[in-house]
Amino acid sequence: MRKDSPAARFWAEFRESKVAVAALAVVVALVGVALLAPLIAPQDPYDLAKLALMDARRPPGYVGSGGYTHWLGTDAQGRDLFSAILYGLRISLQMGLVAGAIAFAVGVTLGISAAYLGGRREAFIMRVIDLQLAFPAILLALVISALLGQGKAQLIAALAAAQYAYFARTAHGAASAERGKDYVEAALSTPLPARQVVWRHILPNCLPPLIVVATVQVANAIALEATLSFLGVGLPVTEPSLGALIANGFQYMLSGRYWISIYPGLALILLIVAINLVGDQVRDQVNPRLKR
Amino acid sequence: MRRWWRAGRNELSSRNLRVPFDRLAVTRGRGCEDHPGNVQLMLTHVIERILQALVVMLVMSALVFVGVYAIGNPIDVLIGPDVSQDIRLETIARYGLDRPLWEQYFTFLGRVLHGDFGRSFVFGMPVLELILSRLPATLELTVAAVVGAALIGIPTGIYAGYRPDSALAKTIMAISILGFSVPTFWIGLVLIMTFAVELQILPAGGRGDTAALFGIEWSFLTANGLSHMLLPAANLAFFKLALMTRLARAGTREVMLSDTVKFARAAGLSEWTVLRRHVLRLISIPLVTVFGLEFASTLAFAVVTETIFSWPGIGKLIIDSIQSLDRPVMVAYLMLVAFVFIMINFVVDLTYFALDPRLRKGRA
């Protein structure tokens, strides 16, 4: 990256916000921890053989039969909560990122094609998208995952189906705005091939608002996945995401065993808040109306 | 002229607050009959929207029908596995399940046109009746949450946008990003833990006592009902509150930088007048949009809150019917939500027409 490129300028401006940089660091750290979970976690929470019922629902600081301290306590199955959170983080991130990436690819392709095609085809695509946007994402994801059943792939499909429309709408809006700009008209009057105008000129200039939507939507996908798991239509209990961990602990909350729900919740919130803070800074940076 | 707000609205619903504020705005409900041609324009608009709504409902009904009915086999839910083959076949014939899908759809559509959504497999009562009996509970929760969020969120947001660099504004924004990020169900858990388990000052679930008004039972009419409503309403309002605050702030910030405000100041208008007469009116279009849209999506989000607080509304109903595969209830619920969304969009549209003089025609 050359130091005078638009991306470098963007980074320089981003760096001025200490909060955003800190949030980015948290996101990177959480992703790192999630990737390295098998190395860091004291226990493999999926290995049922290692779980002992006598260790179940123990408070933070309890020294279990495995011989090590459960700093965050244990859950109803006797899993070390810290390990479970690391692995849950892994699943939550995986769901959010994969669903986000699929939604991004599908949505952006649809949105930009619509803007470029124009005419009736554009009207049709955008009508369908609008129709879907008129329906709350959570309901859509709920119904789709209820229909498809439990499982990672099914959940990702439900999340992506609920979210691609936001990318399509944003990409379409940005591309329509770019299409009317002088530099696109200049490219058309050269004339450059349509494909080149779309991919080399319009798409790169649509990226800033799309990045904003992408951060928000990844955060949303993670929250949505947690909500679905909480409602019992998400992932199977054998591979709990953060949301499933929280849901599992919910029933013990009224009896005062707060840690089973609260600690996974804090991890989830840390992740989502950090992503949203990054997105917030990016949003301010790409908003031309705040530049005077 | 009409494109920008469409884009703006949909971005909003994606929690993306980039609304074009520079040229947006509103005036107090001056009727459309001020300028010749407005009535005609309005009528055109209304007719167009009704046609659109009809098509959307038709498409929705087909999608919902195919989605819910074509996947899986409802017969397994209707009767037990140990029933004789004769009864099985008879049941299939009675529900018309041996007919081709399109025929089943048109039968369904014909019945829906007469207000018959079928019977719930689980409750054994007509679905429409079932849903209507649960609707008031959800409605009062939703209204309380959205109105409360607007009343608190908008003034706070305007302040944060007016003094963006003040410590208070930064605190408001920090809290709002939290409200924006923390999943609704988790806030619900924390609320229960704090107020119901630890402090034991508010009930953890249920609707409490109700009182009748227009023949419908409402919780907000009794003190006990209100105390039951407080936590779920707060839970549901939290996200909306953050959204309204952020939206009002973003709008205020942009309007404060505009030439309109600079010109008003140059004419000697006081800051209070600038805020009240210019800023508030200029930011109210996106606010009205969010208010409408959020009202609708709150109905959907009530699913989560009602589950946590065991609030007997339609959200709880749909979750239960998804778990018990009560298909007629699912179909009716989804159609109802679609209908509510269309109606709210319609009302928001008409509000725009009343609020933004630029959408009305006529040049001097």
Place this chain on the structure above:
Amino acid sequence: MTDAPLLEVTDLSTHFFTRAGVVKAVDGVSFSLRRGEVMGLVGESGSGKSVTGFSIIGLIDPPGRVAAGSVKLEGREITGLPQEELRALRGKTVSMVFQDPLMTLNPVLTIGEQIRLALEAHQRVSAAEARRRAIEGLAQVRIPSPQATVDLYPHQLSGGMRQRVAIAIALLHRPKLIICDEPTTALDVSIQAEILAEMKELVAELGTALIWISHDLATVASIAQHVAVMRLGEIVEAGPMLDVLTRPQHPYTRALLDALPSRAEPGTYLLRGGGVPDAAPPPRLPAAEAEPAGDEAAPYFVLDGVSKRFEARTGALRAMAERLGLAKPPVSVLAVDSVSLTVRRGEALGLVGESGSGKSTLGRMAAGIYAPSAGTVRLSGRPVMSAGETPRKLTTRVQTIFQDPFASLDPRMRIGDSISEGPRAHGLVGKAEAEAYVRDWLGAVGLDPAFAGRYPHQFSGGQRQRVAIARALAMQPDLVICDEPVASLDVSIQAQILNLLMRLRSELGLTLIFISHDLSVVRHLCERVAVMYRGRIVEEGPAAEVYDRPQHDYTKRLLAAVPVLPAAAATGG
């Protein structure tokens, strides 16, 4: 009445404290103004003239503030006054009018409401009284039917009417001083002439002092008694208008005047255009000849009865509703109405007209950006665009230079790539030669060839326009359509770009279609001129003839509306 000055500005310095450092937008400005006097404040962009105006009225937004100096209004020091006392002065004693009335008036309040708010800022008025005063104020600024106008919204008024409303609001409390910041820049020349004349009468009638801030020497000359010329935050020259404009002392003032095409012989290089690059454009590439030449005998470039109608797009449902008579079809706009025009090889044709005349739309049809709704555009007998559902441009021999060089270059592409992508896409140059080709063109437009790796944001407006010219010419066109190529540039930069265009035209034997609202620029550059009005060409002919003996009423009005500078004495011309 005393002889004491109404306004006395001494050593005013307004600085902006940004993260990148302190920007001294206004740096030690002093002047004074007597009651009823009209002063013009002239300068190019970034000279600090607007900031001076805002400093006087106390409306500098953070991070800027008045760092030093004093502003005395009627002998009273007003810098450092508490906000509430400043507010009491604003609108009452000193008021301001801004550049773009579309941005300054609140789009959702009626004119009457906006006037009432301004009235209530300084006195208590009843609703009926406010309405009466509003109508009175609108009548004062020559708004034809003030009773009806009070109930309208800004978008229902034309640009000139909107600016009159803004002036009415500024005059509401009979202020002693009005500051007008580029008040006619966003307006057409004929509306500008009206506003200038009215403003002159109004201030004379009311005895109001006026500070007229403008980049345009000619408008200032037609209203001001005194002129101050600003440059980089300082006043370089000030004095009576005639003295400054006819016998300028400071070299900067002289340079500004010399850069004006209206003071030069048509077709000659402008005196202060300077910096004519030495590098010749690269030779014509053999690949550029690959395109069939067409019919040599046919007229060179022909617009044959072209029209452009813009229609709102409607969906299938809407169309159905229209057919059933339930909805009215949307309004369509006929931007260009069957225009026929022939351009000879090597000629420069000027296309002049005010905003909304359709000149840009016509230019875009000529350039192959828009497909005409009717008629054809032909180069040497061959159509510029294909027919059919999705028309494509067929030729590379027609290229375009756009108005705003900030918008016409892709902000995310290095300028070298912007210049080479067209020639490479059409096989004019291969990947290997592209770099050298770009360097040659950068040299030919007077830029350092090493700039090829930079992004547009690293260039000034004038430099970007040079890049845009290089990009268009690198396609080896025969005909170049220039759409207001100098409209967003300062006069000194404008002179440079005009000189560059003239030189490249003669070196490359280009044919030009030059679209502009600025009559003096067209007169300077073009041999022939066509005047557009409401989508039609109302007059066409040799430039000298049209300018000296206009036939059509519209052309006559247009020419009469152009403000003129007093004849120069010292600089000749």
